[in-house]
Amino acid sequence: MANKMKAAQISKAGGDWELVERDVPEPGVGQVRVKVEACGICHSDVVVKDGIWPGLQYPRVPGHEVGGRIDAIGDNVAAWQQGQRVGVGWHGGHDFTCEQCRRGDFAMCSNRKVTGVDFDGGYQEYMIAPASAVAAIPGDLPAEEAGPFMCAGVTVFNALRNSGARAGDVVAVHGVGGLGHLGVQYARRMGFNTVAINRGKDKEELARQLGAHHYIDANATDVVSELQKLGGASVILATAPSAPAISGLVDGLAASGKLLVPAVPLEPLSISVFPLMAKRSSVVGWYSGTAKDSQDTMEFSALSGVHPMIEKYPFDQVAVAYEQMHRGRARFRVVLTFD
Ligand SMILES: [Zn+2]
Numbered sequence: 117m118a119n120k121m122k123a124a125q126i127s128k129a130g131g132d133w134e135l136v137e138r139d140v141p142e143p144g145v146g147q148v149r150v151k152v153e154a155c156g157i158c159h160s161d162v163v164v165k166d167g168i169w170p171g172l173q174y175p176r177v178p179g180h181e182v183g184g185r186i187d188a189i190g191d192n193v194a195a196w197q198q199g200q201r202v203g204v205g206w207h208g209g210h211d212f213t214c215e216q217c218r219r220g221d222f223a224m225c226s227n228r229k230v231t232g233v234d235f236d237g238g239y240q241e242y243m244i245a246p247a248s249a250v251a252a253i254p255g256d257l258p259a260e261e262a263g264p265f266m267c268a269g270v271t272v273f274n275a276l277r278n279s280g281a282r283a284g285d286v287v288a289v290h291g292v293g294g295l296g297h298l299g300v301q302y303a304r305r306m307g308f309n310t311v312a313i314n315r316g317k318d319k320e321e322l323a324r325q326l327g328a329h330h331y332i333d334a335n336a337t338d339v340v341s342e343l344q345k346l347g348g349a350s351v352i353l354a355t356a357p358s359a360p361a362i363s364g365l366v367d368g369l370a371a372s373g374k375l376l377v378p379a380v381p382l383e384p385l386s387i388s389v390f391p392l393m394a395k396r397s398s399v400v401g402w403y404s405g406t407a408k409d410s411q412d413t414m415e416f417s418a419l420s421g422v423h424p425m426i427e428k429y430p431f432d433q434v435a436v437a438y439e440q441m442h443r444g445r446a447r448f449r450v451v452l453t454f455d
Pocket residue numbers: 158159160161180206267268
């Protein structure tokens with residue numbers, strides 16, 4: 117094989133995309149090398165582009181929605197084989213030794229790494245990943261669909277399946293976008309009475325096609341009273357990063373309901389505590405999941421027919437593709453593809 121490859125890097129905060137040639141990296145102990153076939157562009161890649169991650173070191177190759185194939189294996193890797201199809205996601209590995217890891221809660225590792233932030237990610241032809249951070253891609257799931265499942269997919273799938281909601285409960289997904297269009301599909305297929313909430317009528321038909329039983333137009337109607345007509349939501353998955361809109365959802369919860377927030381709005385939330393107290397409801401964050409959670413996400417998706425809606429761009433169009441994501445024009449996930 118060639119010993120040089122193409123990579124897209126950022127070399128300073130706010131810097132432009134640079135297409136560079138690098139040596140193909142060799143996997144160290146406990147690592148694998150992945151030949152990247154597709155890599156999703158996630159809104160979180162902004163932390164590398166704009167330099168808003170503490171301790172970030174440049175140059176950095178972003179990308180944590182990777183679908184590809186293992187093409188080399190370092191020492192002390194037992195579980196993976198050359199040629200195996202794998203994904204690499206946001207969770208970039210854990211130390212196995214901190215208090216959380218000793219309890220088996222690897223996603224909460226005090227020294228966890230983030231792919232494409234703490235080490236170079238998937239905007240390149242080959243990447244190195246810790247063996248603990250790769251997930252097996254099931255069956256013939258295409259690499260360009262596997263990629264978005266490794267961050268957007270696992271985030272909403274894992275949030276919903278751990279939410280405590282039970283079959284038949286009202287579960288609302290706020291925002292039909294990059295996360296939300298997957299959230300609606302998962303909520304429906306997990307057996308929830310599924311509500312999609314978005315501004316305007318534009319996305320109503322799509323939301324219903326994705327599986328929503330109900331659609332609430334947040335421009336035309338009062339979201340809270342519409343949710344209360346359904347008995348209140350056991351869970352509201354808030355995927356639209358608007359602090360005022362999210363804050364206003366609390367009153368739409370049922371007793372003991374949860375407002376689940378897996379995406380970060382720029383502004384702090386402003387929430388009255390009385391309705392939380394009176395209904396024993398809560399506002400909780402959700403943080404991604406491990407590689408095994410991502411594998412579960414892909415397996416559930418393949419089993420139940422969940423698909424990300426993607427726009428594909430060849431790798432050397434990274435600057436155009438990133439802008440498409442950044443300006444919110446994509447429907448709904450942008451994916452770089454490699455020859
Ligand atoms: Zn992401």
